[in-house]
Amino acid sequence: xxxxxxxxxxxxxxxxxxxxGQTLEAPFxxxxxxxxxxxxxxxxxxxxxxxxxGSEGADNAYASAxxxxxxxxxxxxxxxxxxxxxxxxxxxxxxxxxxxPFHTPVFVLTHHPRPSLTMDGGTTFHFLDATPAEAxxxxxxxxxxxxxxxGGGPTTVRQFLDADLVDHLHVVLVPILLGRGxxxxxxxxxxxxxxxxxxxTTPSGVTHLTFARR
Amino acid sequence: xxxxxxxxxxxxxxxxxxxxGQTLEAPFxxxxxxxxxxxxxxxxxxxxxxxxxGSEGADNAYASAxxxxxxxxxxxxxxxxxxxxxxxxxxxxxxxxxxxPFHTPVFVLTHHPRPSLTMDGGTTFHFLDATPAEAxxxxxxxxxxxxxxxGGGPTTVRQFLDADLVDHLHVVLVPILLGRGxxxxxxxxxxxxxxxxxxxTTPSGVTHLTFARR
Numbered sequence: 379x380x381x382x383x384x385x386x387x388x389x390x391x392x393x394x395x396x397x398x399g400q401t402l403e404a405p406f407x408x409x410x411x412x413x414x415x416x417x418x419x420x421x422x423x424x425x426x427x428x429x430x431x432g433s434e435g436a437d438n439a440y441a442s443a444x445x446x447x448x449x450x451x452x453x454x455x456x457x458x459x460x461x462x463x464x465x466x467x468x469x470x471x472x473x474x475x476x477x478x479p480f481h482t483p484v485f486v487l488t489h490h491p492r493p494s495l496t497m498d499g500g501t502t503f504h505f506l507d508a509t510p511a512e513a514x515x516x517x518x519x520x521x522x523x524x525x526x527x528x529g530g531g532p533t534t535v536r537q538f539l540d541a542d543l544v545d546h547l548h549v550v551l552v553p554i555l556l557g558r559g560x561x562x563x564x565x566x567x568x569x570x571x572x573x574x575x576x577x578x579t580t581p582s583g584v585t586h587l588t589f590a591r592r
Numbered sequence: 593x594x595x596x597x598x599x600x601x602x603x604x605x606x607x608x609x610x611x612x613g614q615t616l617e618a619p620f621x622x623x624x625x626x627x628x629x630x631x632x633x634x635x636x637x638x639x640x641x642x643x644x645x646g647s648e649g650a651d652n653a654y655a656s657a658x659x660x661x662x663x664x665x666x667x668x669x670x671x672x673x674x675x676x677x678x679x680x681x682x683x684x685x686x687x688x689x690x691x692x693p694f695h696t697p698v699f700v701l702t703h704h705p706r707p708s709l710t711m712d713g714g715t716t717f718h719f720l721d722a723t724p725a726e727a728x729x730x731x732x733x734x735x736x737x738x739x740x741x742x743g744g745g746p747t748t749v750r751q752f753l754d755a756d757l758v759d760h761l762h763v764v765l766v767p768i769l770l771g772r773g774x775x776x777x778x779x780x781x782x783x784x785x786x787x788x789x790x791x792x793t794t795p796s797g798v799t800h801l802t803f804a805r806r
Binding site: 391392393551553554555556557558561563564565566567568569570575576577578579583584585587 | 605606607765767768769770771772775777778779780781782783784789790791792793797798799801
Protein backbone atom coordinates (compact mmCIF):
# COMPACT_ATOMS: atom_id res chain seq x y z
CA UNK A 379 0.00 0.00 0.00
CA UNK A 380 1.33 3.43 -0.83
CA UNK A 381 2.20 5.69 2.11
CA UNK A 382 0.94 9.06 3.17
CA UNK A 383 3.83 11.40 3.93
CA UNK A 384 4.43 14.88 5.29
CA UNK A 385 7.81 16.54 4.72
CA UNK A 386 9.62 19.71 5.73
CA UNK A 387 6.83 21.03 7.91
CA UNK A 388 8.49 23.67 10.07
CA UNK A 389 7.09 24.65 13.46
CA UNK A 390 8.21 27.15 16.05
CA UNK A 391 9.01 26.10 19.61
CA UNK A 392 5.58 27.32 20.63
CA UNK A 393 3.98 25.10 18.00
CA UNK A 394 3.02 27.50 15.23
CA UNK A 395 3.56 26.26 11.67
CA UNK A 396 2.64 29.59 10.13
CA UNK A 397 2.22 33.10 11.44
CA UNK A 398 -0.74 35.43 11.68
CA GLY A 399 -1.91 37.63 8.80
CA GLN A 400 -1.22 35.72 5.56
CA THR A 401 -1.19 38.03 2.52
CA LEU A 402 -0.03 37.84 -1.08
CA GLU A 403 3.32 39.30 -0.02
CA ALA A 404 3.62 37.25 3.17
CA PRO A 405 2.58 33.61 2.65
CA PHE A 406 3.64 32.81 6.25
CA UNK A 407 2.18 36.01 7.73
CA UNK A 408 4.24 37.69 10.45
CA UNK A 409 6.54 34.65 10.56
CA UNK A 410 8.12 35.92 7.34
CA UNK A 411 10.83 33.50 6.19
CA UNK A 412 11.97 32.56 9.69
CA UNK A 413 10.49 29.06 9.66
CA UNK A 414 12.08 28.17 6.32
CA UNK A 415 15.58 29.60 6.45
CA UNK A 416 17.13 26.18 7.16
CA UNK A 417 15.42 24.97 3.94
CA UNK A 418 16.41 27.88 1.70
CA UNK A 419 20.07 27.06 2.38
CA UNK A 420 19.83 23.51 1.10
CA UNK A 421 20.90 22.24 -2.29
CA UNK A 422 17.48 20.55 -2.57
CA UNK A 423 15.63 23.85 -2.35
CA UNK A 424 18.04 25.74 -4.59
CA UNK A 425 17.77 23.12 -7.29
CA UNK A 426 13.96 23.30 -6.98
CA UNK A 427 14.13 26.98 -7.98
CA UNK A 428 16.76 26.43 -10.64
CA UNK A 429 19.80 27.63 -8.71
CA UNK A 430 23.19 26.04 -8.08
CA UNK A 431 24.94 25.42 -4.79
CA GLY A 432 23.48 25.02 -1.33
CA SER A 433 24.27 22.93 1.72
CA GLU A 434 24.74 19.18 1.36
CA GLY A 435 24.57 17.99 4.96
CA ALA A 436 21.80 16.67 7.16
CA ASP A 437 19.30 19.46 6.44
CA ASN A 438 19.68 18.73 2.74
CA ALA A 439 19.23 15.00 3.29
CA TYR A 440 15.91 15.63 5.02
CA ALA A 441 14.82 18.26 2.48
CA SER A 442 15.63 15.93 -0.42
CA ALA A 443 13.21 13.27 0.76
CA UNK A 444 10.29 15.49 -0.24
CA UNK A 445 9.94 14.41 -3.89
CA UNK A 446 11.09 10.81 -4.46
CA UNK A 447 8.29 8.27 -4.61
CA UNK A 448 5.49 10.85 -4.51
CA UNK A 449 2.65 10.49 -7.04
CA UNK A 450 0.24 13.16 -5.83
CA UNK A 451 -0.06 15.94 -3.26
CA UNK A 452 -2.98 17.13 -1.15
CA UNK A 453 -2.84 20.69 0.12
CA UNK A 454 -5.15 23.09 1.93
CA UNK A 455 -6.66 26.14 0.33
CA UNK A 456 -4.40 28.44 2.36
CA UNK A 457 -1.27 26.80 1.02
CA UNK A 458 -2.57 27.39 -2.50
CA UNK A 459 -3.26 31.07 -1.97
CA UNK A 460 -4.11 33.90 0.46
CA UNK A 461 -7.73 34.31 -0.68
CA UNK A 462 -10.59 33.32 1.64
CA UNK A 463 -14.18 32.43 0.78
CA UNK A 464 -15.54 32.32 -2.79
CA UNK A 465 -13.00 32.94 -5.56
CA UNK A 466 -13.27 36.52 -6.88
CA UNK A 467 -11.95 35.28 -10.23
CA UNK A 468 -9.90 32.37 -11.49
CA UNK A 469 -6.73 34.29 -12.28
CA UNK A 470 -4.83 33.01 -9.24
CA UNK A 471 -2.79 29.91 -10.08
CA UNK A 472 -0.82 29.47 -6.89
CA UNK A 473 2.40 31.03 -5.59
CA UNK A 474 4.71 29.01 -7.80
CA UNK A 475 4.54 30.48 -11.33
CA UNK A 476 3.90 28.58 -14.57
CA UNK A 477 6.00 25.55 -13.63
CA UNK A 478 5.27 24.60 -10.01
CA PRO A 479 7.69 22.28 -8.22
CA PHE A 480 5.17 19.47 -7.68
CA HIS A 481 5.20 17.76 -11.12
CA THR A 482 2.24 15.56 -10.08
CA PRO A 483 -1.51 15.99 -9.62
CA VAL A 484 -2.20 18.29 -6.65
CA PHE A 485 -5.56 18.20 -4.85
CA VAL A 486 -6.48 21.51 -3.23
CA LEU A 487 -9.05 21.18 -0.44
CA THR A 488 -11.59 23.99 -0.60
CA HIS A 489 -15.26 24.55 0.04
CA HIS A 490 -15.27 26.48 -3.27
CA PRO A 491 -14.35 24.10 -6.11
CA ARG A 492 -13.30 25.52 -9.48
CA PRO A 493 -12.11 23.96 -12.75
CA SER A 494 -8.81 22.07 -12.73
CA LEU A 495 -5.66 23.94 -13.75
CA THR A 496 -3.05 22.26 -15.91
CA MET A 497 0.36 23.84 -15.40
CA ASP A 498 3.71 23.27 -17.09
CA GLY A 499 5.95 20.44 -15.92
CA GLY A 500 3.27 17.91 -15.03
CA THR A 501 1.48 19.72 -12.20
CA THR A 502 -2.32 19.79 -12.38
CA PHE A 503 -4.31 21.48 -9.62
CA HIS A 504 -7.66 19.87 -8.84
CA PHE A 505 -10.06 21.57 -6.41
CA LEU A 506 -12.00 19.33 -4.05
CA ASP A 507 -14.60 19.86 -1.36
CA ALA A 508 -13.97 16.60 0.47
CA THR A 509 -13.10 14.98 3.77
CA PRO A 510 -9.50 13.89 4.33
CA ALA A 511 -10.41 10.25 3.63
CA GLU A 512 -12.23 11.14 0.42
CA ALA A 513 -9.42 13.37 -0.78
CA UNK A 514 -6.91 10.64 -0.02
CA UNK A 515 -8.87 8.11 -2.06
CA UNK A 516 -8.85 10.51 -5.02
CA UNK A 517 -5.15 11.25 -4.62
CA UNK A 518 -4.26 7.56 -4.34
CA UNK A 519 -6.11 6.88 -7.60
CA UNK A 520 -4.13 9.63 -9.26
CA UNK A 521 -0.79 8.60 -7.75
CA UNK A 522 -0.47 5.37 -9.69
CA UNK A 523 0.76 3.29 -6.78
CA UNK A 524 3.19 5.93 -5.53
CA UNK A 525 2.96 7.72 -2.19
CA UNK A 526 0.74 10.70 -1.43
CA UNK A 527 2.20 13.79 0.19
CA UNK A 528 0.13 16.00 2.50
CA GLY A 529 1.66 19.34 1.60
CA GLY A 530 0.22 21.52 4.37
CA GLY A 531 -0.64 23.98 5.74
CA PRO A 532 -0.82 23.05 9.39
CA THR A 533 -4.61 22.87 9.55
CA THR A 534 -4.66 20.32 6.74
CA VAL A 535 -1.85 18.24 8.24
CA ARG A 536 -3.57 18.29 11.62
CA GLN A 537 -6.82 17.06 10.05
CA PHE A 538 -5.03 14.12 8.41
CA LEU A 539 -3.21 13.27 11.64
CA ASP A 540 -6.45 13.48 13.56
CA ALA A 541 -8.05 11.06 11.07
CA ASP A 542 -5.03 8.73 11.52
CA LEU A 543 -4.22 8.86 7.80
CA VAL A 544 -0.51 9.78 8.02
CA ASP A 545 2.28 7.16 7.88
CA HIS A 546 5.35 9.41 7.89
CA LEU A 547 5.59 12.89 9.40
CA HIS A 548 8.73 15.01 9.17
CA VAL A 549 8.56 18.13 11.31
CA VAL A 550 11.34 20.68 11.66
CA LEU A 551 11.48 22.43 14.97
CA VAL A 552 12.86 25.95 14.59
CA PRO A 553 13.98 27.48 17.91
CA ILE A 554 11.95 30.67 17.66
CA LEU A 555 8.76 31.78 19.39
CA LEU A 556 6.16 33.10 16.96
CA GLY A 557 3.62 33.83 19.68
CA ARG A 558 0.64 33.63 17.30
CA GLY A 559 -0.47 31.97 14.10
CA UNK A 560 -1.79 28.51 13.29
CA UNK A 561 -0.86 25.72 15.69
CA UNK A 562 0.06 22.29 14.37
CA UNK A 563 -0.31 20.18 17.50
CA UNK A 564 -3.70 21.12 18.94
CA UNK A 565 -6.03 18.20 19.62
CA UNK A 566 -3.40 15.51 19.00
CA UNK A 567 -2.82 14.30 22.57
CA UNK A 568 -0.66 11.13 22.72
CA UNK A 569 0.04 11.17 18.98
CA UNK A 570 3.40 9.57 19.84
CA UNK A 571 1.62 6.33 20.79
CA UNK A 572 1.05 5.68 17.08
CA UNK A 573 4.57 6.55 15.92
CA UNK A 574 8.23 5.94 16.51
CA UNK A 575 9.74 9.39 16.95
CA UNK A 576 13.36 10.23 16.11
CA UNK A 577 14.70 13.72 16.84
CA UNK A 578 17.99 14.92 15.32
CA THR A 579 19.54 18.36 15.81
CA THR A 580 21.60 19.66 12.90
CA PRO A 581 24.33 22.31 12.83
CA SER A 582 21.94 24.94 11.46
CA GLY A 583 20.22 24.84 14.86
CA VAL A 584 16.97 23.16 13.89
CA THR A 585 15.75 19.81 15.18
CA HIS A 586 14.27 17.35 12.70
CA LEU A 587 11.59 15.05 14.15
CA THR A 588 10.62 12.02 12.12
CA PHE A 589 7.40 10.26 13.12
CA ALA A 590 7.16 6.82 11.50
CA ARG A 591 3.99 4.82 11.96
CA ARG A 592 4.59 1.89 14.34
CA UNK B 593 26.36 40.10 39.18
CA UNK B 594 24.91 36.73 40.05
CA UNK B 595 22.86 35.05 37.35
CA UNK B 596 19.26 33.88 37.27
CA UNK B 597 19.04 30.34 35.97
CA UNK B 598 16.41 27.77 35.03
CA UNK B 599 17.40 24.10 34.71
CA UNK B 600 15.82 20.83 33.64
CA UNK B 601 12.48 22.33 32.71
CA UNK B 602 10.84 19.69 30.54
CA UNK B 603 8.18 20.57 27.98
CA UNK B 604 6.18 18.48 25.57
CA UNK B 605 6.27 19.12 21.83
CA UNK B 606 2.99 20.97 22.18
CA UNK B 607 4.50 23.23 24.82
CA UNK B 608 3.07 21.93 28.08
CA UNK B 609 5.46 21.82 31.03
CA UNK B 610 2.99 20.07 33.27
CA UNK B 611 -0.27 18.23 32.72
CA UNK B 612 -3.81 18.90 33.82
CA GLY B 613 -5.19 17.85 37.20
CA GLN B 614 -2.34 18.13 39.72
CA THR B 615 -3.01 16.13 42.89
CA LEU B 616 -1.00 14.86 45.84
CA GLU B 617 -0.42 11.59 43.98
CA ALA B 618 0.23 13.22 40.61
CA PRO B 619 2.43 16.32 40.89
CA PHE B 620 2.48 16.62 37.07
CA UNK B 621 -1.23 15.78 36.64
CA UNK B 622 -2.11 13.56 33.68
CA UNK B 623 1.46 13.91 32.37
CA UNK B 624 2.51 11.42 35.04
CA UNK B 625 6.28 10.87 34.89
CA UNK B 626 6.53 11.17 31.11
CA UNK B 627 8.21 14.58 31.10
CA UNK B 628 10.89 13.51 33.55
CA UNK B 629 11.90 10.01 32.52
CA UNK B 630 15.09 11.25 30.83
CA UNK B 631 16.01 12.83 34.20
CA UNK B 632 15.20 9.85 36.41
CA UNK B 633 17.76 7.80 34.47
CA UNK B 634 20.64 10.15 35.21
CA UNK B 635 23.31 9.69 37.84
CA UNK B 636 22.61 13.27 38.95
CA UNK B 637 19.01 12.47 39.86
CA UNK B 638 19.80 9.14 41.45
CA UNK B 639 22.44 10.66 43.67
CA UNK B 640 19.92 13.38 44.65
CA UNK B 641 17.64 10.68 46.08
CA UNK B 642 20.49 8.70 47.63
CA UNK B 643 20.80 5.97 45.03
CA UNK B 644 23.77 4.64 43.08
CA UNK B 645 24.21 4.27 39.34
CA GLY B 646 22.50 6.10 36.53
CA SER B 647 23.52 7.36 33.11
CA GLU B 648 26.65 9.46 32.73
CA GLY B 649 26.25 10.91 29.24
CA ALA B 650 24.85 14.14 27.89
CA ASP B 651 21.55 14.01 29.79
CA ASN B 652 23.52 13.66 33.02
CA ALA B 653 25.80 16.56 32.09
CA TYR B 654 22.79 18.82 31.65
CA ALA B 655 21.05 17.49 34.75
CA SER B 656 24.17 18.02 36.87
CA ALA B 657 24.29 21.74 36.14
CA UNK B 658 21.26 22.24 38.38
CA UNK B 659 23.02 22.68 41.74
CA UNK B 660 26.53 24.16 41.35
CA UNK B 661 26.77 27.87 42.01
CA UNK B 662 23.18 28.23 43.23
CA UNK B 663 22.58 30.17 46.47
CA UNK B 664 18.76 30.35 46.50
CA UNK B 665 15.72 29.10 44.62
CA UNK B 666 12.41 30.77 43.78
CA UNK B 667 9.47 28.49 43.07
CA UNK B 668 5.75 28.86 42.48
CA UNK B 669 3.13 27.71 44.96
CA UNK B 670 2.15 24.83 42.67
CA UNK B 671 5.65 23.41 42.64
CA UNK B 672 5.58 23.43 46.45
CA UNK B 673 2.28 21.59 46.72
CA UNK B 674 -1.05 20.70 45.17
CA UNK B 675 -3.16 22.92 47.45
CA UNK B 676 -4.87 26.01 46.07
CA UNK B 677 -6.10 29.11 47.91
CA UNK B 678 -5.69 29.64 51.66
CA UNK B 679 -3.73 26.95 53.53
CA UNK B 680 -6.06 24.60 55.39
CA UNK B 681 -3.27 23.95 57.89
CA UNK B 682 0.49 24.22 57.97
CA UNK B 683 1.22 20.50 57.97
CA UNK B 684 2.29 20.39 54.32
CA UNK B 685 6.07 20.82 54.00
CA UNK B 686 6.54 20.15 50.27
CA UNK B 687 6.90 16.96 48.27
CA UNK B 688 10.48 16.29 49.28
CA UNK B 689 10.43 14.91 52.84
CA UNK B 690 12.51 16.16 55.79
CA UNK B 691 15.68 16.75 53.78
CA UNK B 692 14.75 18.46 50.50
CA PRO B 693 17.33 18.49 47.70
CA PHE B 694 17.69 22.27 47.58
CA HIS B 695 20.07 22.87 50.54
CA THR B 696 19.59 26.66 50.20
CA PRO B 697 16.88 29.18 51.02
CA VAL B 698 13.82 28.62 48.83
CA PHE B 699 11.29 31.39 48.22
CA VAL B 700 7.79 30.12 47.50
CA LEU B 701 5.58 32.64 45.70
CA THR B 702 2.06 32.60 47.10
CA HIS B 703 -0.75 35.02 47.78
CA HIS B 704 -1.10 33.24 51.14
CA PRO B 705 2.11 33.75 53.14
CA ARG B 706 2.80 31.54 56.17
CA PRO B 707 5.73 31.21 58.60
CA SER B 708 9.07 30.06 57.24
CA LEU B 709 9.92 26.35 57.45
CA THR B 710 13.41 25.23 58.37
CA MET B 711 14.13 21.77 57.03
CA ASP B 712 17.11 19.43 57.41
CA GLY B 713 20.13 19.85 55.15
CA GLY B 714 20.10 23.63 54.80
CA THR B 715 16.77 24.15 53.04
CA THR B 716 14.50 26.87 54.43
CA PHE B 717 11.17 27.61 52.76
CA HIS B 718 10.10 31.25 52.88
CA PHE B 719 6.64 32.23 51.66
CA LEU B 720 6.35 35.49 49.74
CA ASP B 721 3.52 37.45 48.16
CA ALA B 722 5.71 39.42 45.76
CA THR B 723 6.35 40.36 42.15
CA PRO B 724 9.10 38.51 40.28
CA ALA B 725 11.47 41.48 40.68
CA GLU B 726 10.76 41.77 44.43
CA ALA B 727 11.21 38.04 44.96
CA UNK B 728 14.46 38.11 43.02
CA UNK B 729 15.80 40.94 45.18
CA UNK B 730 15.00 38.88 48.31
CA UNK B 731 16.55 35.73 46.84
CA UNK B 732 19.69 37.57 45.74
CA UNK B 733 20.14 38.90 49.28
CA UNK B 734 19.85 35.36 50.60
CA UNK B 735 22.11 33.82 47.95
CA UNK B 736 25.31 35.47 49.20
CA UNK B 737 26.61 36.38 45.75
CA UNK B 738 25.73 33.04 44.20
CA UNK B 739 23.19 32.52 41.42
CA UNK B 740 19.43 32.27 41.87
CA UNK B 741 17.51 29.38 40.35
CA UNK B 742 13.92 29.76 39.19
CA GLY B 743 12.67 26.31 40.02
CA GLY B 744 9.31 26.33 38.23
CA GLY B 745 6.59 25.53 37.58
CA PRO B 746 5.95 26.83 34.11
CA THR B 747 3.77 29.75 35.17
CA THR B 748 6.51 31.05 37.43
CA VAL B 749 9.23 30.60 34.79
CA ARG B 750 7.06 32.33 32.22
CA GLN B 751 6.54 35.29 34.56
CA PHE B 752 10.29 35.68 35.07
CA LEU B 753 10.96 35.39 31.33
CA ASP B 754 8.25 37.93 30.63
CA ALA B 755 9.87 40.33 33.11
CA ASP B 756 13.23 39.72 31.38
CA LEU B 757 14.83 38.50 34.60
CA VAL B 758 16.30 35.20 33.31
CA ASP B 759 19.92 34.86 32.15
CA HIS B 760 20.11 31.12 31.47
CA LEU B 761 17.23 28.86 30.51
CA HIS B 762 17.62 25.11 30.02
CA VAL B 763 14.55 23.49 28.53
CA VAL B 764 14.22 19.80 27.69
CA LEU B 765 11.93 19.06 24.81
CA VAL B 766 10.30 15.66 25.25
CA PRO B 767 8.77 14.29 22.00
CA ILE B 768 5.30 13.64 23.38
CA LEU B 769 2.01 15.50 22.97
CA LEU B 770 0.29 16.17 26.28
CA GLY B 771 -2.67 17.93 24.67
CA ARG B 772 -3.52 19.92 27.83
CA GLY B 773 -1.91 21.35 30.91
CA UNK B 774 0.10 24.49 31.61
CA UNK B 775 1.93 26.02 28.65
CA UNK B 776 5.41 27.43 29.06
CA UNK B 777 5.74 29.57 25.94
CA UNK B 778 2.54 31.64 25.85
CA UNK B 779 3.07 35.37 25.52
CA UNK B 780 6.81 35.13 24.85
CA UNK B 781 6.89 36.04 21.15
CA UNK B 782 10.43 36.61 19.83
CA UNK B 783 12.06 35.50 23.11
CA UNK B 784 14.94 34.23 20.97
CA UNK B 785 15.95 37.83 20.19
CA UNK B 786 17.29 38.13 23.73
CA UNK B 787 19.13 34.81 23.81
CA UNK B 788 21.58 32.61 21.97
CA UNK B 789 19.81 29.27 21.60
CA UNK B 790 21.63 25.93 21.32
CA UNK B 791 19.64 22.74 20.72
CA UNK B 792 21.21 19.31 21.25
CA THR B 793 19.47 15.97 20.80
CA THR B 794 20.69 13.16 23.04
CA PRO B 795 20.41 9.38 22.61
CA SER B 796 17.49 9.19 25.07
CA GLY B 797 15.44 11.03 22.43
CA VAL B 798 15.04 14.37 24.15
CA THR B 799 16.36 17.69 22.84
CA HIS B 800 18.07 20.04 25.27
CA LEU B 801 17.68 23.73 24.45
CA THR B 802 19.98 26.16 26.20
CA PHE B 803 19.01 29.83 26.06
CA ALA B 804 21.92 32.06 27.13
CA ARG B 805 21.34 35.80 27.44
CA ARG B 806 23.08 37.66 24.59
